[in-house]
Amino acid sequence: MTETIALHTRLKPGAAAEYAEAHANIPTELVAALRAAGVSDWRIWRSGDELFHLVEVEDYQTMRHALADDPVNVVWQERMSALLAVEDDYSGNDRGIEQVWRLP
Template identity: 70%
Template sequence: MTESIALHTRLKPGTEEAYAHAHANIPPELVEALKGAGVRNWRIWRSGLDLFHVVDVEDYQAMRHALADHPANIPWQARMAELLEVQDDYSGNDSGIQKVWELP
């Protein structure tokens, strides 16, 4: 079973182009790590500096724990830390944005 998790992050002012460039050039080893950790899809939308993510994953907390120290994820997270206002610690203890409603 796959769960969908919504996330919200925020860019540092002036990093919009660098963020778009980074995501246009995702390292293949990171893609493999994400897939290996159970990610089926990860979509990101941007409105101004706000980023909204929807992650379809087998087990969100397990994915976060699996990627926390993964050698493909460590440099990626370091790069994102340069671009995002707040970078999480990849603890896996969060559960994303609370879902309020879904079309029945």
């Protein structure tokens, strides 16, 4: 069964263009690492400096743990930390944004 996880991150002021450029050129090794960790889809929307992610993944916590020390992901996270207002937590203990309603 696949989980759908929503995440929220925030860009540092003035980082939108560099963030967009980075995501226009995702390393193929990172895509492979995400897929190997169970991610089937990851979409990101931006409103100003606010970023909203929707992740389709087999098991979110397992994915986070698997990527925590992956060398390709570590390099990517270092690049993203220069652009994001808050560092990402790869403890695997978060559950993303709480869903409060869904159309029945």
